[in-house]
Amino acid sequence: MNTFHIMRKELRTYFNSTIAYAFFLIFLFIVGYLFTFTIFQYSDFSQLAIRNPMMMQKLNPAQSILTPLFQLMGFLLIFLVPVLTMRIFAEEKKLGTIELLFTYPVTEMQLVIGKFLASTAILFIMFLFSFVYIILFNNVFAFKGAEVPWGIIFSGYLGIFLLSLSFMAFGMWVSSLTSDQVTSALATVGGLLLFWIIGSAQSQFTNPVLVGIVRQLSLVNHFQDFTKGIINTHHLVYFICFILFFVFLTVQVLEVRKWKG
Amino acid sequence: MKRFFKYGANAVITILLVLGILIFAILISKEHYKRFDLTENKRFTLDDKSVSVVKNLKKDVDITVFYKGRNFKESSVNLLDQFKYYSKMLNVKYLETNRNPLAARDYGLVDPNSMVIKSGKQKEILTNIDEESFTNAVLKVTQEKQVTVGFVRGHGERGLEQKSEKDYFFAVEALKKENYKIKTVTILEDEKALDNIDILIIAGPKNPFLESEIVKLKEFVDDGKSLLLLLQPGPEYEQLGKLLEQYGIISKDYIVVDELGERSFRNPFIVAVILPMLYGQHPITTDFKLMTVYPLCRPIILSRRVAPGIRFQPIVKTAGAPTSYAKKFKEKFSKDDIDYIKGTDMPGPINIAVAGTVPTKIEKGEKGEKKDTHKENARITVFGNVNFAANQFFLSQGNKNMFMNTISWLTRQDNLIVIRKNDAKFSPLNLNKKQKRIILTTCLVMLPGLILLAGIMMLWRRK
Numbered sequence: 001m002n003t004f005h006i007m008r009k010e011l012r013t014y015f016n017s018t019i020a021y022a023f024f025l026i027f028l029f030i031v032g033y034l035f036t037f038t039i040f041q042y043s044d045f046s047q048l049a050i051r052n053p054m055m056m057q058k059l060n061p062a063q064s065i066l067t068p069l070f071q072l073m074g075f076l077l078i079f080l081v082p083v084l085t086m087r088i089f090a091e092e093k094k095l096g097t098i099e100l101l102f103t104y105p106v107t108e109m110q111l112v113i114g115k116f117l118a119s120t121a122i123l124f125i126m127f128l129f130s131f132v133y134i135i136l137f138n139n140v141f142a143f144k145g146a147e148v149p150w151g152i153i154f155s156g157y158l159g160i161f162l163l164s165l166s167f168m169a170f171g172m173w174v175s176s177l178t179s180d181q182v183t184s185a186l187a188t189v190g191g192l193l194l195f196w197i198i199g200s201a202q203s204q205f206t207n208p209v210l211v212g213i214v215r216q217l218s219l220v221n222h223f224q225d226f227t228k229g230i231i232n233t234h235h236l237v238y239f240i241c242f243i244l245f246f247v248f249l250t251v252q253v254l255e256v257r258k259w260k261g
Numbered sequence: 262m263k264r265f266f267k268y269g270a271n272a273v274i275t276i277l278l279v280l281g282i283l284i285f286a287i288l289i290s291k292e293h294y295k296r297f298d299l300t301e302n303k304r305f306t307l308d309d310k311s312v313s314v315v316k317n318l319k320k321d322v323d324i325t326v327f328y329k330g331r332n333f334k335e336s337s338v339n340l341l342d343q344f345k346y347y348s349k350m351l352n353v354k355y356l357e358t359n360r361n362p363l364a365a366r367d368y369g370l371v372d373p374n375s376m377v378i379k380s381g382k383q384k385e386i387l388t389n390i391d392e393e394s395f396t397n398a399v400l401k402v403t404q405e406k407q408v409t410v411g412f413v414r415g416h417g418e419r420g421l422e423q424k425s426e427k428d429y430f431f432a433v434e435a436l437k438k439e440n441y442k443i444k445t446v447t448i449l450e451d452e453k454a455l456d457n458i459d460i461l462i463i464a465g466p467k468n469p470f471l472e473s474e475i476v477k478l479k480e481f482v483d484d485g486k487s488l489l490l491l492l493q494p495g496p497e498y499e500q501l502g503k504l505l506e507q508y509g510i511i512s513k514d515y516i517v518v519d520e521l522g523e524r525s526f527r528n529p530f531i532v533a534v535i536l537p538m539l540y541g542q543h544p545i546t547t548d549f550k551l552m553t554v555y556p557l558c559r560p561i562i563l564s565r566r567v568a569p570g571i572r573f574q575p576i577v578k579t580a581g582a583p584t585s586y587a588k589k590f591k592e593k594f595s596k597d598d599i600d601y602i603k604g605t606d607m608p609g610p611i612n613i614a615v616a617g618t619v620p621t622k623i624e625k626g627e628k629g630e631k632k633d634t635h636k637e638n639a640r641i642t643v644f645g646n647v648n649f650a651a652n653q654f655f656l657s658q659g660n661k662n663m664f665m666n667t668i669s670w671l672t673r674q675d676n677l678i679v680i681r682k683n684d685a686k687f688s689p690l691n692l693n694k695k696q697k698r699i700i701l702t703t704c705l706v707m708l709p710g711l712i713l714l715a716g717i718m719m720l721w722r723r724k
């Protein structure tokens with residue numbers, strides 16, 4: 001019940017400030033722009049492809065529109081999720097309200113999960129809004145008699161949801177380490193970018209163990225399959241472990257208060 | 262201070278323990294995973310042929326990927342990981358070309374991004390990698406003997422090198438990709454014209470065969486080799502007909518009329534086989550559920566009176582009358598001519614293709630005793646249609662699969678009787694002005710506008 005109360009309080013804070021609206025606005029505007037641009041480009045290419053069989057083989061609506069759309073969403077969230085997570089604990093620490101929070105009968109775990117669920121709800125609402133693009137996509141292609149690629153839509157959303165939860169778990173942990181929101185946001189962006197680009201460093205290593213570690217650490221490597229319409233249980237396990245680890249680390253950071261005195 | 266270290270150490274140990282458990286879970290999931298391909302065409306799943314080839318490997322295949330830059334290596338890893346999931350016989354090694362110039366030179370590589378596939382003494386080098394090329398390369402290096410396919414010419418058969426609608430260029434290319442050696446054969450060219458041929462294809466002959474040619478064909482079959490006949494309505498197959506009659510196959514000069522073809526292609530002379538039950542219970546068509554299309558068909562009838570040991574059965578047939586029937590062939594049909602006339606027309610179901618085996622001739626020794634030659638029965642397939650594998654229709658629906666599976670059965674490569682994957686589907690899109698306006702307004706004005714409005718309302722309320 002405590003978890004639920006914390007979640008409600010957090011959600012109220014999000015919607016009573018400009019954060020949630022700014023978050024939705026920036027995300028939907030950029031993704032909307034890319035969607036419009038890609039679908040218009042696909043339409044132009046289709047006209048050329050009808051006359052060129054080589055191009056025809058490469059043009060597929062799910063691969064040409066949905067896959068890049070999900071990939072852009074993933075990249076964009078590196079910069080947007082820190083906006084959401086920067087204040088989770090940093091603000092409470094700065095204002096001193098975190099001490100007040102602990103005077104209530106609430107455990108560190110309940111506090112962390114409550115806040116995490118509130119941010120999850122924000123992301124869920126945002127992805128619900130983004131479903132408008134899928135409806136538009138389906139209407140346009142259903143009109144042409146093509147099949148709706150529900151498989152790739154499902155796996156894409158599952159991937160983007162897991163990725164954003166991973167970002168959030170990491171951002172929440174960073175936020176628990178500092179009392180400055182700007183530091184929290186910048187450190188989260190830096191850390192997430194590192195997890196994003198680390199995969200590209202694998203070609204620099206010859207040691208297969210190092211290559212394996214770098215490949216495993218890279219969030220892109222685990223995310224890309226989802227955007228193509230593939231669900232691999234290994235990637236699912238990876239994301240779940242990533243989320244659990246940083247949520248657990250956040251709880252540990254908050255518990256330091258108890259024995260640090 | 263002591264308390265700080267005690268709790269601190271405790272926390273570090275707990276974190277390391279949790280991290281260890283999670284890493285263990287990730288490593289386990291890396292080795293034992295399930296992969297679900299949700300794309301409409303199973304685009305990222307190996308097709309049945311690839312899986313069958315690697316699963317049936319009997320000897321090790323060494324793959325060395327030489328790469329310069331990330332892209333080639335990454336696409337190789339993605340592809341080879343899928344194959345390795347099905348076979349432990351594939352040994353993969355990645356080498357950066359710049360750091361291993363001697364190894365690259367030993368293989369005679371020209372392109373720094375190359376994949377060398379080696380098994381025993383056989384070697385193949387790929388520079389453009391995709392599933393099909395890799396599978397065929399594995400097939401090439403592991404096959405004991407290359408199967409030779411002979412296309413008979415000299416009777417107006419379909420051409421192999423032209424890309425015109427009626428020719429067999431695509432079919433020949435598909436055969437070459439699967440490591441078949443292609444030859445054109447003139448039966449009477451010399452005594453040994455058919456000696457090195459494993460399977461003989463006669464694709465749509467228009468002119469009659471000579472009696473001496475038929476004798477040669479009979480000897481070819483008696484020798485336990487395979488024959489694929491692709492007939493068409495129109496020509497009188499007098500001599501060829503006589504040969505087929507010996508095997509209990511009768512091909513009358515009728516043409517098949519199909520209501521499904523009329524509905525699907527607006528042409529009653531195109532037979533469209535949609536229902537799986539119209540495919541026979543034969544290795545070629547086991548689990549075959551794809552639609553196949555046969556334009557201009559000649560009925561193939563199986564006689565009940567056949568010599569012992571000869572066994573033929575239908576592999577493709579039409580629906581029953583009045584949906585399908587056959588009419589006596591003539592050059593031109595008017596619209597009224599094609600209606601079903603009971604008693605005059607041949608009622609469906611009509612066989613479009615039959616396949617079967619013929620016992621080989623038992624050679625006799627000098628003293629008349631039987632010589633054990635260990636020859637398997639000859640395999641024969643007869644299609645009353647030649648157009649289904651011609652350029653115009655080869656890539657339509659399941660036609661390529663039907664043709665390639667027939668060849669695999671005739672060449673006794675039953676592990677290659679599988680469903681080959683089609684390419685990703687192309688859905689063209691031509692947005693009109695109204696559609697463009699709707700997309701633009703919804704994505705860039707309405708949706709962000711709605712959020713902006715909600716934000717302003719919140720600020721207003723707070724004020």
